[in-house]
Protein backbone atom coordinates (compact mmCIF):
# COMPACT_ATOMS: atom_id res chain seq x y z
CA UNK A 1 0.00 0.00 0.00
CA UNK A 2 1.08 3.58 -0.59
CA UNK A 3 0.96 5.47 2.70
CA UNK A 4 1.56 9.18 3.35
CA UNK A 5 2.02 10.76 6.77
CA UNK A 6 1.23 14.40 7.32
CA UNK A 7 2.54 15.71 10.61
CA UNK A 8 1.51 18.86 12.46
CA UNK A 9 2.78 20.45 15.66
CA UNK A 10 5.85 19.88 17.78
CA UNK A 11 9.04 17.86 17.60
CA UNK A 12 7.41 15.10 19.62
CA UNK A 13 4.82 14.67 16.90
CA UNK A 14 7.65 14.53 14.34
CA UNK A 15 9.37 11.85 16.43
CA UNK A 16 6.16 9.83 16.51
CA UNK A 17 5.62 10.31 12.77
CA UNK A 18 9.18 9.04 12.20
CA UNK A 19 8.40 6.01 14.34
CA UNK A 20 5.24 5.34 12.30
CA UNK A 21 7.08 5.77 9.05
CA UNK A 22 9.83 3.31 10.07
CA UNK A 23 7.28 0.71 11.25
CA UNK A 24 5.10 0.89 8.14
CA UNK A 25 8.14 0.79 5.85
CA UNK A 26 9.39 -2.30 7.70
CA UNK A 27 6.01 -3.94 7.14
CA UNK A 28 6.53 -3.55 3.40
CA UNK A 29 4.46 -0.47 2.64
CA UNK A 30 5.59 2.28 0.32
CA UNK A 31 5.92 5.57 2.19
CA UNK A 32 5.15 8.55 -0.05
CA UNK A 33 5.28 12.33 0.43
CA UNK A 34 2.26 13.68 2.36
CA UNK A 35 0.82 15.42 -0.70
CA UNK A 36 1.45 12.57 -3.15
CA UNK A 37 -1.38 10.25 -4.23
CA UNK A 38 -1.73 7.44 -1.66
CA UNK A 39 -4.06 4.69 -0.46
CA UNK A 40 -3.92 5.79 3.15
CA UNK A 41 -3.07 9.20 4.59
CA UNK A 42 -2.21 9.39 8.29
CA UNK A 43 -2.74 12.86 9.74
CA UNK A 44 -0.71 13.08 12.96
CA UNK A 45 -2.47 16.10 14.39
CA UNK A 46 -1.89 18.96 16.86
CA UNK A 47 -4.43 20.77 19.03
CA UNK A 48 -2.23 23.23 20.89
CA UNK A 49 -4.41 26.17 19.84
CA UNK A 50 -7.94 26.47 18.52
CA UNK A 51 -6.38 27.45 15.17
CA UNK A 52 -4.24 24.27 15.04
CA UNK A 53 -7.32 22.19 15.84
CA UNK A 54 -9.34 23.83 13.04
CA UNK A 55 -6.42 23.41 10.67
CA UNK A 56 -6.42 19.66 11.34
CA UNK A 57 -10.11 19.46 10.42
CA UNK A 58 -9.46 21.59 7.31
CA UNK A 59 -6.63 19.26 6.26
CA UNK A 60 -8.95 16.26 6.58
CA UNK A 61 -11.58 17.88 4.36
CA UNK A 62 -9.05 19.00 1.79
CA UNK A 63 -7.39 15.53 1.66
CA UNK A 64 -10.76 13.87 1.12
CA UNK A 65 -11.63 16.39 -1.62
CA UNK A 66 -8.34 15.50 -3.33
CA UNK A 67 -9.41 11.86 -3.34
CA UNK A 68 -7.46 10.28 -0.47
CA UNK A 69 -9.06 6.84 -0.14
CA UNK A 70 -8.69 6.30 3.58
CA UNK A 71 -7.83 8.92 6.17
CA UNK A 72 -6.41 7.90 9.54
CA UNK A 73 -6.23 10.52 12.25
CA UNK A 74 -3.80 10.12 15.13
CA UNK A 75 -2.15 12.62 17.48
CA UNK A 76 -3.60 15.21 19.81
CA UNK A 77 -6.82 16.06 17.91
CA UNK A 78 -7.60 12.34 17.68
CA UNK A 79 -7.22 12.10 21.47
CA UNK A 80 -9.54 15.00 22.24
CA UNK A 81 -12.10 15.64 19.52
CA UNK A 82 -15.53 14.05 19.42
CA UNK A 83 -15.56 10.98 17.23
CA UNK A 84 -18.65 12.07 15.30
CA UNK A 85 -17.13 15.45 14.42
CA UNK A 86 -14.05 13.73 13.00
CA UNK A 87 -16.14 11.21 11.06
CA UNK A 88 -18.31 14.04 9.68
CA UNK A 89 -15.18 15.85 8.51
CA UNK A 90 -14.09 12.75 6.58
CA UNK A 91 -11.85 10.78 8.94
CA UNK A 92 -12.20 7.03 8.37
CA UNK A 93 -10.16 5.69 11.28
CA UNK A 94 -9.19 7.34 14.56
CA UNK A 95 -6.24 5.96 16.49
CA UNK A 96 -5.96 7.24 20.04
CA UNK A 97 -2.96 7.56 22.30
CA UNK A 98 -3.84 4.41 24.24
CA UNK A 99 -3.97 2.49 20.96
CA UNK A 100 -7.77 2.34 20.67
CA UNK A 101 -8.89 2.07 17.05
CA UNK A 102 -12.25 3.72 16.31
CA UNK A 103 -13.74 3.24 12.85
CA UNK A 104 -16.88 4.15 11.01
CA UNK A 105 -19.43 1.33 11.05
CA UNK A 106 -18.76 -1.35 8.52
CA UNK A 107 -15.00 -1.00 8.38
CA UNK A 108 -12.82 -3.61 9.94
CA UNK A 109 -9.41 -3.33 11.57
CA UNK A 110 -6.56 -4.12 9.22
CA UNK A 111 -2.99 -5.00 10.04
CA UNK A 112 -1.90 -1.46 9.08
CA UNK A 113 -4.11 0.08 11.76
CA UNK A 114 -2.83 -2.43 14.30
CA UNK A 115 0.77 -1.40 13.53
CA UNK A 116 -0.08 2.31 13.89
CA UNK A 117 -1.95 1.60 17.11
CA UNK A 118 0.96 -0.35 18.64
CA UNK A 119 3.50 2.34 17.71
CA UNK A 120 1.35 5.30 18.82
CA UNK A 121 0.65 3.71 22.20
CA UNK A 122 4.34 2.84 22.72
CA UNK A 123 3.38 -0.82 23.02
CA UNK A 124 5.81 -1.88 20.30
CA UNK A 125 9.43 -0.85 20.53
CA UNK A 126 10.80 -3.33 17.99
CA UNK A 127 10.59 -1.06 14.95
CA UNK A 128 13.16 1.62 14.13
CA UNK A 129 12.03 5.13 13.19
CA UNK A 130 12.81 6.61 9.81
CA UNK A 131 13.63 10.28 9.06
CA UNK A 132 14.57 12.25 5.98
CA UNK A 133 17.81 13.73 7.36
CA UNK A 134 20.93 12.77 9.30
CA UNK A 135 19.14 13.84 12.48
CA UNK A 136 16.61 11.61 14.25
CA UNK A 137 14.12 12.56 16.94
CA UNK A 138 13.69 9.99 19.68
CA UNK A 139 10.69 10.05 21.99
CA UNK A 140 11.79 9.43 25.56
CA UNK A 141 8.62 10.32 27.43
CA UNK A 142 5.06 11.48 26.95
CA UNK A 143 2.58 13.48 28.98
CA UNK A 144 2.81 16.29 31.51
CA UNK A 145 1.01 17.07 34.75
CA UNK A 146 2.29 20.63 35.27
CA UNK A 147 -1.13 22.02 34.28
CA UNK A 148 -0.14 25.42 32.93
CA UNK A 149 -3.27 27.54 32.62
CA UNK A 150 -3.04 27.91 28.83
CA UNK A 151 -2.16 24.31 28.01
CA UNK A 152 -4.43 21.57 26.74
CA UNK A 153 -1.55 19.07 26.63
CA UNK A 154 -2.32 17.26 29.90
CA UNK A 155 -5.72 16.39 28.39
CA UNK A 156 -4.33 15.58 24.98
CA UNK A 157 -1.30 13.64 26.17
CA UNK A 158 -2.21 12.39 29.64
CA UNK A 159 -0.07 11.79 32.70
CA UNK A 160 3.74 11.65 32.38
CA UNK A 161 5.03 8.30 31.20
CA UNK A 162 8.68 7.50 30.53
CA UNK A 163 9.86 5.01 27.96
CA UNK A 164 12.17 2.31 29.32
CA UNK A 165 15.88 3.13 29.18
CA UNK A 166 16.65 -0.17 27.43
CA UNK A 167 14.07 0.54 24.72
CA UNK A 168 15.52 4.01 24.10
CA UNK A 169 19.10 2.68 23.98
CA UNK A 170 18.02 -0.13 21.63
CA UNK A 171 16.36 2.43 19.37
CA UNK A 172 19.31 4.81 19.31
CA UNK A 173 21.75 1.93 18.60
CA UNK A 174 19.55 0.92 15.70
CA UNK A 175 19.41 4.50 14.42
CA UNK A 176 23.22 4.70 14.60
CA UNK A 177 23.42 1.47 12.54
CA UNK A 178 21.08 3.02 9.98
CA UNK A 179 23.48 5.98 9.62
CA UNK A 180 21.86 8.68 11.76
CA UNK A 181 24.55 10.74 13.47
CA UNK A 182 22.54 13.07 15.67
CA UNK A 183 19.58 12.28 17.91
CA UNK A 184 17.24 14.75 19.55
CA UNK A 185 15.74 13.52 22.82
CA UNK A 186 12.11 14.54 22.73
CA UNK A 187 8.98 14.47 24.84
CA UNK A 188 6.29 16.73 26.28
CA UNK A 189 8.44 17.38 29.37
CA UNK A 190 11.70 15.49 28.78
CA UNK A 191 13.47 16.50 31.99
CA UNK A 192 10.80 14.56 33.90
CA UNK A 193 12.05 11.31 32.39
CA UNK A 194 12.80 8.74 35.09
CA UNK A 195 13.19 5.04 35.65
CA UNK A 196 13.51 3.89 39.24
CA UNK A 197 16.40 5.88 40.70
CA UNK A 198 17.56 6.99 37.26
CA UNK A 199 16.95 10.57 36.12
CA UNK A 200 17.14 12.40 32.80
CA UNK A 201 20.89 13.05 33.03
CA UNK A 202 21.46 9.27 33.42
CA UNK A 203 19.50 8.76 30.22
CA UNK A 204 21.56 11.43 28.40
CA UNK A 205 24.78 9.77 29.55
CA UNK A 206 23.58 6.39 28.32
CA UNK A 207 22.72 7.81 24.91
CA UNK A 208 25.86 9.90 24.35
CA UNK A 209 27.93 6.76 24.89
CA UNK A 210 26.36 4.93 21.95
CA UNK A 211 28.82 4.15 19.17
CA UNK A 212 28.08 5.87 15.88
CA UNK A 213 26.10 8.75 17.40
CA UNK A 214 28.18 11.89 16.90
CA UNK A 215 26.06 14.07 19.13
CA UNK A 216 22.87 14.33 21.13
CA UNK A 217 20.58 17.34 21.23
CA UNK A 218 17.92 18.09 23.83
CA UNK A 219 14.48 19.49 23.19
CA UNK A 220 12.88 22.01 25.61
CA UNK A 221 13.76 21.77 29.28
CA UNK A 222 11.07 23.10 31.63
CA UNK A 223 12.45 25.59 34.16
CA UNK A 224 12.30 24.10 37.64
CA UNK A 225 13.16 20.55 36.59
CA UNK A 226 16.78 19.49 35.98
CA UNK A 227 18.37 22.56 34.34
CA UNK A 228 21.43 22.71 36.58
CA UNK A 229 22.30 19.01 36.37
CA UNK A 230 21.91 19.20 32.61
CA UNK A 231 24.15 22.28 32.33
CA UNK A 232 26.76 20.52 34.51
CA UNK A 233 26.70 17.50 32.22
CA UNK A 234 26.83 19.67 29.10
CA UNK A 235 29.93 21.41 30.40
CA UNK A 236 31.87 18.14 30.62
CA UNK A 237 30.37 16.15 27.75
CA UNK A 238 32.26 18.07 25.03
CA UNK A 239 30.95 17.77 21.50
CA UNK A 240 28.85 14.69 22.35
CA UNK A 241 26.08 16.87 23.81
CA UNK A 242 25.04 19.87 21.74
CA UNK A 243 25.54 23.24 23.37
CA UNK A 244 21.92 24.31 23.15
CA UNK A 245 19.36 24.74 25.87
CA UNK A 246 15.79 25.76 25.25
CA UNK A 247 14.07 26.99 28.40
CA UNK A 248 10.44 28.01 27.80
CA UNK A 249 10.07 31.45 29.43
CA UNK A 250 6.50 32.42 28.45
CA UNK A 251 6.69 35.72 30.37
CA UNK A 252 9.29 37.76 32.23
CA UNK A 253 6.70 39.13 34.64
CA UNK A 254 6.13 37.50 38.03
CA UNK A 255 2.38 38.25 38.09
CA UNK A 256 1.77 36.87 34.61
CA UNK A 257 3.82 33.74 35.34
CA UNK A 258 1.64 33.18 38.38
CA UNK A 259 -1.53 33.57 36.33
CA UNK A 260 -0.08 31.14 33.82
CA UNK A 261 0.52 28.71 36.72
CA UNK A 262 4.16 28.36 35.78
CA UNK A 263 6.39 26.93 38.48
CA UNK A 264 9.12 29.57 38.58
CA UNK A 265 9.62 33.30 38.99
CA UNK A 266 11.56 35.55 36.59
CA UNK A 267 14.39 35.49 39.16
CA UNK A 268 14.47 31.66 39.12
CA UNK A 269 14.54 31.73 35.35
CA UNK A 270 17.33 34.29 35.23
CA UNK A 271 19.35 32.26 37.76
CA UNK A 272 18.99 29.12 35.64
CA UNK A 273 20.13 31.01 32.52
CA UNK A 274 23.08 32.55 34.35
CA UNK A 275 24.10 29.18 35.73
CA UNK A 276 24.00 27.61 32.27
CA UNK A 277 25.98 30.50 30.74
CA UNK A 278 28.58 30.24 33.50
CA UNK A 279 29.08 26.59 32.54
CA UNK A 280 28.83 26.98 28.75
CA UNK A 281 29.63 30.60 27.82
CA UNK A 282 28.89 30.12 24.10
CA UNK A 283 25.53 28.46 24.67
CA UNK A 284 22.78 28.43 22.05
CA UNK A 285 19.94 29.67 24.21
CA UNK A 286 16.32 29.32 23.19
CA UNK A 287 12.99 30.27 24.74
CA UNK A 288 9.27 30.31 23.99
CA UNK A 289 7.34 33.44 24.88
CA UNK A 290 3.60 34.14 24.85
CA UNK A 291 2.54 37.75 24.37
CA UNK A 292 -0.78 39.20 25.53
CA UNK A 293 -1.74 36.53 28.05
CA UNK A 294 -4.81 37.69 30.07
CA UNK A 295 -3.67 40.28 32.61
CA UNK A 296 -0.46 41.19 30.76
CA UNK A 297 -0.27 44.97 31.16
CA UNK A 298 2.14 47.20 29.28
CA UNK A 299 4.50 47.22 32.24
CA UNK A 300 4.29 43.41 32.61
CA UNK A 301 5.20 43.08 28.93
CA UNK A 302 8.14 45.42 29.50
CA UNK A 303 9.43 43.02 32.16
CA UNK A 304 9.57 40.34 29.47
CA UNK A 305 11.37 42.71 27.09
CA UNK A 306 13.93 43.55 29.78
CA UNK A 307 14.58 39.94 30.68
CA UNK A 308 15.06 38.92 27.07
CA UNK A 309 17.33 41.90 26.39
CA UNK A 310 19.58 40.89 29.27
CA UNK A 311 20.64 37.48 27.88
CA UNK A 312 22.11 36.27 24.58
CA UNK A 313 19.07 34.39 23.29
CA UNK A 314 19.69 32.95 19.86
CA UNK A 315 16.43 31.17 19.22
CA UNK A 316 13.20 32.81 20.36
CA UNK A 317 9.80 31.35 19.54
CA UNK A 318 7.19 34.04 20.02
CA UNK A 319 3.45 33.34 20.03
CA UNK A 320 0.65 35.86 20.50
CA UNK A 321 -1.69 34.32 23.07
CA UNK A 322 -4.68 32.54 21.63
CA UNK A 323 -7.54 31.14 23.70
CA UNK A 324 -7.67 27.36 23.70
CA UNK A 325 -11.19 26.26 24.70
CA UNK A 326 -11.07 23.79 27.58
CA UNK A 327 -8.16 25.50 29.37
CA UNK A 328 -8.48 27.64 32.52
CA UNK A 329 -6.90 30.61 30.71
CA UNK A 330 -9.66 30.69 28.10
CA UNK A 331 -12.11 32.10 30.66
CA UNK A 332 -9.73 34.39 32.54
CA UNK A 333 -10.59 38.09 32.90
CA UNK A 334 -8.48 41.00 31.63
CA UNK A 335 -8.18 39.71 28.12
CA UNK A 336 -5.66 41.65 26.03
CA UNK A 337 -6.95 42.92 22.66
CA UNK A 338 -5.77 40.72 19.81
CA UNK A 339 -4.05 43.60 17.98
CA UNK A 340 -2.00 44.33 21.15
CA UNK A 341 -1.00 40.67 21.48
CA UNK A 342 0.17 40.78 17.90
CA UNK A 343 2.00 44.11 18.21
CA UNK A 344 3.87 42.79 21.24
CA UNK A 345 4.70 39.60 19.38
CA UNK A 346 6.04 41.63 16.44
CA UNK A 347 8.27 43.61 18.80
CA UNK A 348 9.73 40.45 20.32
CA UNK A 349 10.15 38.77 16.95
CA UNK A 350 12.21 41.76 15.74
CA UNK A 351 14.24 41.56 18.94
CA UNK A 352 14.72 37.83 18.47
CA UNK A 353 16.02 38.34 14.93
CA UNK A 354 18.52 40.94 16.10
CA UNK A 355 19.72 38.74 18.96
CA UNK A 356 20.01 35.71 16.72
CA UNK A 357 22.23 37.73 14.35
CA UNK A 358 24.32 39.03 17.25
CA UNK A 359 24.87 35.48 18.43
CA UNK A 360 25.88 34.24 14.97
CA UNK A 361 28.17 37.26 14.48
CA UNK A 362 29.98 36.38 17.70
CA UNK A 363 31.23 33.23 15.94
CA UNK A 364 32.95 35.10 13.09
CA UNK A 365 36.71 34.58 13.33
CA UNK A 366 36.40 31.50 15.52
CA UNK A 367 35.79 27.79 14.99
CA UNK A 368 32.55 25.82 15.08
CA UNK A 369 31.58 22.17 14.76
CA UNK A 370 28.99 21.36 12.13
CA UNK A 371 27.18 18.14 11.33
CA UNK A 372 26.91 18.17 7.53
CA UNK A 373 23.35 17.36 6.42
CA UNK A 374 23.64 17.93 2.68
CA UNK A 375 26.03 19.07 -0.05
CA UNK A 376 24.74 20.69 -3.25
CA UNK A 377 26.15 20.27 -6.77
CA UNK A 378 28.41 23.31 -6.37
CA UNK A 379 30.05 21.78 -3.29
CA UNK A 380 28.34 23.99 -0.70
CA UNK A 381 27.51 21.98 2.41
CA UNK A 382 24.76 22.81 4.86
CA UNK A 383 24.39 21.76 8.47
CA UNK A 384 23.97 22.95 12.02
CA UNK A 385 26.49 23.84 14.66
CA UNK A 386 26.35 22.41 18.15
CA UNK A 387 24.75 25.75 19.21
CA UNK A 388 22.05 25.38 16.53
CA UNK A 389 23.28 27.94 14.05
CA UNK A 390 22.64 27.08 10.43
CA UNK A 391 26.00 26.88 8.66
CA UNK A 392 27.07 26.89 5.01
CA UNK A 393 30.49 25.47 4.18
CA UNK A 394 32.27 25.85 0.86
CA UNK A 395 34.25 23.22 -1.06
CA UNK A 396 32.77 20.12 0.52
CA UNK A 397 32.57 16.67 -1.01
CA UNK A 398 29.47 14.47 -0.88
CA UNK A 399 31.20 11.99 1.39
CA UNK A 400 31.17 14.56 4.20
CA UNK A 401 27.39 14.16 4.59
CA UNK A 402 26.81 12.83 8.10
CA UNK A 403 30.27 13.90 9.24
CA UNK A 404 30.99 16.22 12.13
CA UNK A 405 33.44 18.79 10.72
CA UNK A 406 35.26 21.77 12.22
CA UNK A 407 35.10 25.04 10.31
CA UNK A 408 36.56 28.50 10.45
CA UNK A 409 33.62 30.89 10.54
CA UNK A 410 34.17 33.62 7.92
CA UNK A 411 30.95 35.61 7.93
CA UNK A 412 27.39 35.93 9.18
CA UNK A 413 24.21 36.49 7.17
CA UNK A 414 20.61 36.58 8.44
CA UNK A 415 21.59 34.79 11.65
CA UNK A 416 23.41 32.04 9.73
CA UNK A 417 27.13 31.57 9.19
CA UNK A 418 29.44 30.83 6.27
CA UNK A 419 32.70 29.04 6.81
CA UNK A 420 35.44 26.87 5.40
CA UNK A 421 36.75 23.49 6.43
CA UNK A 422 39.84 23.50 8.60
Ligand code: SF4
Nearest residue numbers: 009010046047048076
Ligand atom coordinates in the same frame (compact mmCIF):
# COMPACT_ATOMS: atom_id res chain seq x y z
S1 SF4 B 1 1.98 17.79 22.30
FE1 SF4 B 1 1.17 19.90 22.10
S2 SF4 B 1 2.37 20.86 20.42
FE2 SF4 B 1 2.70 18.61 20.32
S3 SF4 B 1 1.16 17.95 18.87
FE3 SF4 B 1 0.20 17.75 20.90
S4 SF4 B 1 -0.88 19.69 21.24
FE4 SF4 B 1 0.53 19.99 19.50
